[in-house]
Amino acid sequence: MSHTPPSPVSVSAGTIDARIDAMAKVGLSRAAWFALMLCFFFANYDISVLTITLPSMRDELGLAGAELGYPVTWNLVGYCVGAYAFGHVADRHGRQKGLALTIAALGLGGFLTAFSWDVWSLTFFRFLTGCGMGAVLALCSAYIGELAPKHQRGGYLSRLYMVGTVLLLVIGFASLPVLAASSGGWRYLLAFGGLVLLVLPLINDKALVESPRWLVAMGRSAEADRIVRRMESRVGLPPGGTVPVVPDTAETAAATDDRLPVRALFRPPYQSRMLIVLGFWFAFYIAMYGYASYLPLILEGIGISTSDAVLVSVLTRAMPLVSGLAAVLLVERMERRTMVIIGTLVFAASLLLITLDLGETVATVGALFSSFGIAFMATPAYTYTAEVFPTRARGTASAIADGVGHLGGAVAPLVVLPVLTGFGARPASFVMVGLLLIAAGIIRLGVRTRDRSLTEIAA
Numbered sequence: 001m002s003h004t005p006p007s008p009v010s011v012s013a014g015t016i017d018a019r020i021d022a023m024a025k026v027g028l029s030r031a032a033w034f035a036l037m038l039c040f041f042f043a044n045y046d047i048s049v050l051t052i053t054l055p056s057m058r059d060e061l062g063l064a065g066a067e068l069g070y071p072v073t074w075n076l077v078g079y080c081v082g083a084y085a086f087g088h089v090a091d092r093h094g095r096q097k098g099l100a101l102t103i104a105a106l107g108l109g110g111f112l113t114a115f116s117w118d119v120w121s122l123t124f125f126r127f128l129t130g131c132g133m134g135a136v137l138a139l140c141s142a143y144i145g146e147l148a149p150k151h152q153r154g155g156y157l158s159r160l161y162m163v164g165t166v167l168l169l170v171i172g173f174a175s176l177p178v179l180a181a182s183s184g185g186w187r188y189l190l191a192f193g194g195l196v197l198l199v200l201p202l203i204n205d206k207a208l209v210e211s212p213r214w215l216v217a218m219g220r221s222a223e224a225d226r227i228v229r230r231m232e233s234r235v236g237l238p239p240g241g242t243v244p245v246v247p248d249t250a251e252t253a254a255a256t257d258d259r260l261p262v263r264a265l266f267r268p269p270y271q272s273r274m275l276i277v278l279g280f281w282f283a284f285y286i287a288m289y290g291y292a293s294y295l296p297l298i299l300e301g302i303g304i305s306t307s308d309a310v311l312v313s314v315l316t317r318a319m320p321l322v323s324g325l326a327a328v329l330l331v332e333r334m335e336r337r338t339m340v341i342i343g344t345l346v347f348a349a350s351l352l353l354i355t356l357d358l359g360e361t362v363a364t365v366g367a368l369f370s371s372f373g374i375a376f377m378a379t380p381a382y383t384y385t386a387e388v389f390p391t392r393a394r395g396t397a398s399a400i401a402d403g404v405g406h407l408g409g410a411v412a413p414l415v416v417l418p419v420l421t422g423f424g425a426r427p428a429s430f431v432m433v434g435l436l437l438i439a440a441g442i443i444r445l446g447v448r449t450r451d452r453s454l455t456e457i458a459a
Helices: 013-021 030-061 065-093 095-113 119-147 153-181 185-202 212-217 221-234 250-255 261-265 271-301 306-330 336-355 360-387 391-405 407-423 425-443 454-458
Strands: none
Touching: 013 212, 013 221, 013 454, 030 095, 030 119, 030 153, 030 185, 065 095, 065 119, 065 391, 065 407, 095 119, 095 185, 119 153, 119 212, 119 360, 119 391, 153 185, 153 306, 153 360, 212 221, 212 391, 261 391, 271 336, 271 360, 271 391, 271 407, 271 425, 306 336, 306 360, 336 360, 336 425, 360 391, 391 407, 407 425
């Protein structure tokens, strides 16, 4: 009588890595991809919807002066807290638990924000939402990277971003009549963000499965083998794989290290990688948040009318569609850090076009291409941040790099705004260009990752 051979009791990390890399595509179900799409969409939805609802919240809740800054500032503080807390959970207790907690915080925070009754309730709920936002994109990026073959890590992430961008554009237009219909329209828009909680039932053994790379790194090789066998069956490969046994390398050495992941990240050999990605994100976010927050003021400061300045600001939201398509086509053909550098330099060049007094048309083109540069570098930057660290600490590292990097957003008003108000739009733009050049120089120091296995990169 025939029977299915039992799963081996021990499979090396190198073998699991090689079997995943041998797949023609990611062996996840449609339910898993739907869940990941919801994660990316709602994380970005919350960021974008706050911008258009803040005026309505201000009017209904009677916010004035410094009170307007409390929910924004504490949202960024929550970003940093959630980045470390949930990233640490993902490394210690599994990607599923880390994702579940960060999605719960994001969904509950967004839903409860809709019921805010004063500045303090609003601030607390935005802090809770920020805790979820701080890790969801980083953990999802790390998750996809661990389940994708080495030649497709960036491609899958780019397509998810592309779909999310289209949905955000559609929802952005649809939200306008909701705001106009009643003074409480902002509550409906924020409550809508709570629908990300629909992902929670999909974190199971059939949809968002546990990462087999994390399982084998934790010594649970039999569980890892069972999940990879199901993935292989889903993509048409014989269960058990077609690759020979691969010996363990640095990835297994990282797995046996009983130090806390955050401590290991700031010690050799990963200290330099942590400082590179953290330094890049911090410098980049100062410039990006300064630009995103004060673009209308910058355009007005160089002589563009208020109405035209607002129009240009709106048009920049469509450019990510173009850059998203470019990223999908190029992310597996170019080195990741090279794409990050190109996008960052395009952003810097666009700021120069805006501020060098070359005419309103040139300034408008600069504003549009600044959005292109930001969106072009986003996917490869998230992919790169996750893949340069070992599985043992990938969740913590990628979440800290992006989450703590967002402190640059909190620093932006202290760096950009004083220059803008004290010296004018052009000096403020030159400061941001300088920060972007620094960011590009920092990421240039990173290791090469394209078409390399995660085990090889970790060495």
